[in-house]
Amino acid sequence: xxxxxxxxxxxxILLLLVFWSSSRAASAQCSAENTAFLPxxxxxYDLFFNWKFIWVNAGxxxxxxxxxxxxxxxxxxxxxxxxxxDRLDRFFMMRDTLESIITPDMQPLYFxxxxxxxxxxYVDEVWYSYLDGKTSLHQYYRNRDGVMTERTYDGTDCIxxxxxxxxxxxxxxxxxxxxxxxxxxPMADGHKVADITLIYRGRENxxxxxxxQDYRCLVFSFVEYPDGKEKEIITFYISDDxxxxxxRLDLYLRFGTAxxxxxxxxxxxx
Numbered sequence: 001x002x003x004x005x006x007x008x009x010x011x012x013i014l015l016l017l018v019f020w021s022s023s024r025a026a027s028a029q030c031s032a033e034n035t036a037f038l039p040x041x042x043x044x045y046d047l048f049f050n051w052k053f054i055w056v057n058a059g060x061x062x063x064x065x066x067x068x069x070x071x072x073x074x075x076x077x078x079x080x081x082x083x084x085x086d087r088l089d090r091f092f093m094m095r096d097t098l099e100s101i102i103t104p105d106m107q108p109l110y111f112x113x114x115x116x117x118x119x120x121x122y123v124d125e126v127w128y129s130y131l132d133g134k135t136s137l138h139q140y141y142r143n144r145d146g147v148m149t150e151r152t153y154d155g156t157d158c159i160x161x162x163x164x165x166x167x168x169x170x171x172x173x174x175x176x177x178x179x180x181x182x183x184x185x186p187m188a189d190g191h192k193v194a195d196i197t198l199i200y201r202g203r204e205n206x207x208x209x210x211x212x213q214d215y216r217c218l219v220f221s222f223v224e225y226p227d228g229k230e231k232e233i234i235t236f237y238i239s240d241d242x243x244x245x246x247x248r249l250d251l252y253l254r255f256g257t258a259x260x261x262x263x264x265x266x267x268x269x270x
Contacts, residue, residue, distance in 0.1 A: 030106075030107070030158035031103070031105035031106060031107055032105060032106040032168060032171060033105070033106075033171060034104065034105070034106055034167075034171055035171045035242065036170035036171045036242065036243055036244050036269060036270075037065055037167070037170060037243070037268075037269050038065075038267065038269045039065055039066050039067040039076060039267075040065070040066070040266075040267035041064065041065045041265075041266070041267040041268060041269070042062065042063070042064040042065075042264075042265070042266050042267055043062070043063045043064075043245060043246075043262065043264070043265050044060060044061070044062050044262075044263045044264045044265075045060060045061040045062075045260045045261060045262055045263055046060060046210075046260070046261050046263050047059045047060060047061060047082075047258065047259075047260050048258060048259050048260075048261075049088075049257075049258045050257040050258065050259075056087070056088070057085050057087065057088075058084060058085060058088050058258065059082065059083050059084040059085045059088060059094070060082070060083060060085075060263075061080065061081065061082040061083075061260065062079075062080070062081045062082075063078070063079065063080045064078070064079045065077070065078050065079075065167070066079075068101060070101050070103075070109050070110070073103075074104060075101050075102060075103055075104070075109060076101070076102050076103075076104065076167070077099065077100070077101050078098075078099070078100045078101075078102070078163050078164075078166070078167050079097065079098065079099055080096075080097070080098040080163060081096070081097050081098075082094065082095075082096045082097075083095050083096075092117070092118050093116070093117075093118065093119065094115075094116065094117050094118070095115075095116040096113070096114070096115045096116070096117070097112075097113070097114050097115075098111075098112070098113050098162065098163050099111070099112045099113075099163070100112075100161060100162075100163030100164045100167065102164050102167060102168075106164075106167065106168045106171070107128070107130070108126075108128050108159075108160055108161060108164035108168075109127075109128050110125075110126070110127055110128065111124070111125065111126040111161035111162075111163060111164060111188070111189075112124065112125045112126075113125075113162075113189070113190075120144040121142075121144065122141075122142055122143050122144045123140070123141070123142040123190065124139075124140070124141055124189045124190030124191070125139070125140040125141075125190055126138070126139050126140075126161055126188050126189065126190060128159075133156065134154055134155065134156055135154070135155050135156070135157070135158070135159050136152065136153070136154050137152060137153040137154075137155075137159065137188055137193070138150070138152055139151050139152070139153060139188065139189070139190050139191060139192075140190050141189070141190030141191035142190075149190075149191055151191065153188070153193055155186070155193070157186045158186070159186045159187075159188050159193060160185065160186070160187055160188070161187065161188050161189065162187065162189075165185060165187060169244075170243075170244040170245075171244075172244075174218055174240075174244075177200050178200070179200060179201065179202040180199065180200065180201075181199070181200045182197060182198070182199050183197065183198045183199075183200070184196065184197050184198075185198075196222065197222070197223050197224075197225070198220050198221065198222055198223075199220065199221045199223060200218070200219075200220055201219040201220060201221055201235070202218075202219060203216065203217065203218060203219065203240060204217050204219050204237070205217070206237050206247065206248055208247065208248070208261060208262065209261075210261060210263070215237070215239055215240075215247050215248075216239070216240040216241075217237035217238055217239060217240055217247065217248070218237070218238045218239075218240050218244075219235065219236070219237055219238075220235070220236055220238065221233075221234065221235050221236075222234045222236075232252055233251070233252060234249060234250065234251050234252065235249070235250040235252075236248070236249045236250070237249070241270060242269070242270040243268050243269060243270050245262070245265065245268070246260075246262065247261070247262040248260070248261055248262070
């Protein structure tokens with residue numbers, strides 16, 4: 001068997017959709033108070049795929065946050081590292097790393113995604129700058145065939161990449177969102193800026209089978225609109241507390257279903 005991962009461009013992309021849970025920003029240079037995390041936090045996940053009614057251990061993912069310096073100023077660096085298990089490597093090897101640098105008040109400064117998927121490597125990079133109420137991007141993309149492209153983009157919206165949006169959204173006020181509400185965000189990678197859509201499904205209690213721990217969760221769905229019809233891509237469960245960490249993800253992929261479960265957490269702020 002051979003898994004069709006090309007469309008999804010790696011499980012970690014879906015993990016990053018977990019925290020996009022507020023309305024679209026209205027102006028550039030959008031700073032915000034960080035209420036959810038501190039440097040030193042680390043979350044690990046077990047990944048599973050359902051292949052022909054059999055659940056297969058697919059690998060692991062790790063998200064971490066640390067202190068760093070950017071152009072002589074203090075900043076935060078977020079990482080997301082995903083790798084397939086030895087068993088899955090025989091069919092499709094994946095070694096992906098996401099890196100994002102943000103200011104202490106949550107403005108994105110730099111983003112990089114390096115992905116080795118099925119033996120082919122590609123890179124996305126974004127550099128951010130801010131002036132006169134505008135956000136300017138310098139974007140770089142190297143595709144799987146080694147072709148490199150660069151472009152610039154200027155906008156008045158708050159623009160995020162996958163990782164900086166994850167970090168920013170953990171401090172959103174969920175009380176301001178109503179069940180069924182649809183939300184859109186501008187998101188950048190190395191070659192485009194596009195909108196994504198979320199739907200808030202409400203609250204639900206969830207018990208982690210591996211640990212027996214109960215969680216009160218906020219439930220969201222990430223959707224696409226091929227041919228104008230809504231298609232659910234992922235449903236995710238976020239802890240309904242001040243940490244707002246993802247504890248479970250249900251992924252609806254072209255080749256089947258996948259799930260990610262929180263395994264360990266350390267360095268939590270709350």
